[in-house]
Amino acid sequence: xxxxxxxxxxxxxxMDFDIVIVGGGxxxxxxxxxxxxxGLTLALVERKAPPSPGAxxxxxxxxxxxxxxxxxxxxxxxxxxxAGRVTxxxxxxxxxxxxxxxLDFSAYESGTPQLAVTVESSRLHHVLWEGLxxxxxxxxxxxxxxxxxxxxxxxxxxxxxxGTVVTAxxxxxxxxxxxxxxxxxxxxxRSRSYAQLGVVANFACAQPHRNIAYQWFRGDGxxxxxxxxxxxxxxxxxxxxxxxxxxxxxxxxxFCARVSEAGDAALGALEPLTPPAAFPLSRMVADxxxxxxxxxxxxxxxxxxxxxxxxxxxxxGDAHALAxxxxxxxxxxxxxxxxxxxxxxxxxxxALRWVTDxxxxxxxxxxxxxxRIRNFGLNxxxxxxxxxxxxxxRAMGIGGGIHHGEPS
Ligand SMILES: Cc1cc2nc3c(=O)[nH]c(=O)nc-3n(C[C@H](O)[C@H](O)[C@H](O)COP(=O)(O)OP(=O)(O)OC[C@H]3O[C@@H](n4cnc5c(N)ncnc54)[C@H](O)[C@@H]3O)c2cc1C
Numbered sequence: 001x002x003x004x005x006x007x008x009x010x011x012x013x014x015m016d017f018d019i020v021i022v023g024g025g026x027x028x029x030x031x032x033x034x035x036x037x038x039g040l041t042l043a044l045v046e047r048k049a050p051p052s053p054g055a056x057x058x059x060x061x062x063x064x065x066x067x068x069x070x071x072x073x074x075x076x077x078x079x080x081x082x083a084g085r086v087t088x089x090x091x092x093x094x095x096x097x098x099x100x101x102x103l104d105f106s107a108y109e110s111g112t113p114q115l116a117v118t119v120e121s122s123r124l125h126h127v128l129w130e131g132l133x134x135x136x137x138x139x140x141x142x143x144x145x146x147x148x149x150x151x152x153x154x155x156x157x158x159x160x161x162x163g164t165v166v167t168a169x170x171x172x173x174x175x176x177x178x179x180x181x182x183x184x185x186x187x188x189x190r191s192r193s194y195a196q197l198g199v200v201a202n203f204a205c206a207q208p209h210r211n212i213a214y215q216w217f218r219g220d221g222x223x224x225x226x227x228x229x230x231x232x233x234x235x236x237x238x239x240x241x242x243x244x245x246x247x248x249x250x251x252x253x254x255f256c257a258r259v260s261e262a263g264d265a266a267l268g269a270l271e272p273l274t275p276p277a278a279f280p281l282s283r284m285v286a287d288x289x290x291x292x293x294x295x296x297x298x299x300x301x302x303x304x305x306x307x308x309x310x311x312x313x314x315x316x317g318d319a320h321a322l323a324x325x326x327x328x329x330x331x332x333x334x335x336x337x338x339x340x341x342x343x344x345x346x347x348x349x350x351a352l353r354w355v356t357d358x359x360x361x362x363x364x365x366x367x368x369x370x371x372r373i374r375n376f377g378l379n380x381x382x383x384x385x386x387x388x389x390x391x392x393x394r395a396m397g398i399g400g401g402i403h404h405g406e407p408s
Pocket of ligand 1: 062279
């Protein structure tokens with residue numbers, strides 16, 4: 001059920017649900033979709049519905065792991081995506097900053113059809129929302145903004161700015177890094193700026209990318225090329241603020257030349273498909289994933305550096321885990337159930353935070369010894385097929401936490 005803006009004005013009787021989700025980004029929309037046939041009643045509070053994507057290429061592109069695509073298949077979103085805009089990644093090449101060190105991953109060696117697939121953020125968001133608009137057990141409260149959160153006995157009350165009060169057994173904060181829910185629930189979080197911007201843009205490339213993703217750890221940040229259909233690539237260059245500002249100020253031809261040169265001309269000359277855009281990069285982790293009938297998922301609970309490209313995968317993993325736990329539970333806000341949710345996610349979150357932060361620090365250090373260690377580490381890992389396969393499978397979400405296998 002879609003509750004339109006007009007019906008939210010004037011008299012607002014209390015609305016009672018099993019679960020209220022605040023935030024309909026990829027994590028919140030994914031959770032709502034995963035609970036479509038759960039028998040639970042849901043409300044989704046979102047301040048702004050995503051716009052329909054046009055024909056242009058979105059410069060925010062995600063590399064989704066097989067675990068994420070399996071989840072999206074299970075909840076029906078995957079089949080609504082235009083297959084012509086989804087690109088498998090068969091190989092990945094990672095380069096150190098000494099011009100020699102490298103680490104290669106291949107789907108073939110890892111015993112999997114593909115390492116990941118790339119998909120545009122706006123298209124994925126759109127297909128998830130399309131499904132929600134027809135979901136029988138869901139009230140889509142949009143546009144709507146919460147202003148008050150109260151725990152009252154066996155339920156949570158979420159007051160909206162227009163005066164509507166939504167009550168539920170469980171409130172889920174899926175409202176992104178600046179989560180209102182997290183603050184209103186008084187769940188502390190530790191955050192730190194990386195003093196970097198993530199510069200994103202899409203290009204047409206002169207040479208075929210052959211479905212290979214590239215990553216260069218450079219003195220001026222980390223540059224990643226992700227393959228898009230045909231001869232197109234999407235880049236994320238996580239660079240110190242001053243360098244990123246320089247890049248954004250370049251004329252299109254100079255920007256293309258700089259990106260091509262920084263990527264060792266691996267795909268020949270580049271031509272711009274989208275103007276560059278930039279996002280500030282920071283890390284954040286909430287002290288708790290759940291507390292007193294409130295659970296956090298996605299960026300509301302954790303924000304990672306994009307160098308591992310795992311933010312969305314982790315958020316979809318949260319949605320998957322929480323949906324599996326609350327489905328069929330007599331009380332979705334039960335304290336022990338939410339403890340199980342926290343435990344189920346702890347390993348994946350810690351592992352990815354450790355890897356992304358560790359890599360960031362190792363490659364941010366200008367010291368000669370650090371340079372030797374990091375480049376030696378890449379080569380050493382590259383020469384050990386067992387470690388490589390383990391790393392690749394971990395990054396793909398295979399054989400990790402309990403919710404990263406095949407969908408149940
Ligand atoms: C440069 C860059 C590149 C990235 N690349 C990758 C990548 O390659 N792979 C990857 O997996 N991840 C990547 N990420 C991370 C990824 O974008 C995020 O992890 C992901 O979008 C978070 O999804 P979410 O649903 O948790 O939060 P959001 O996308 O932030 O969604 C939150 C939703 O809540 C709504 N909302 C917020 N506050 C309120 C409120 N008070 N009331 C009502 N609604 C509210 C918002 O409108 C929004 O719809 C990248 C990030 C950056 C910055």
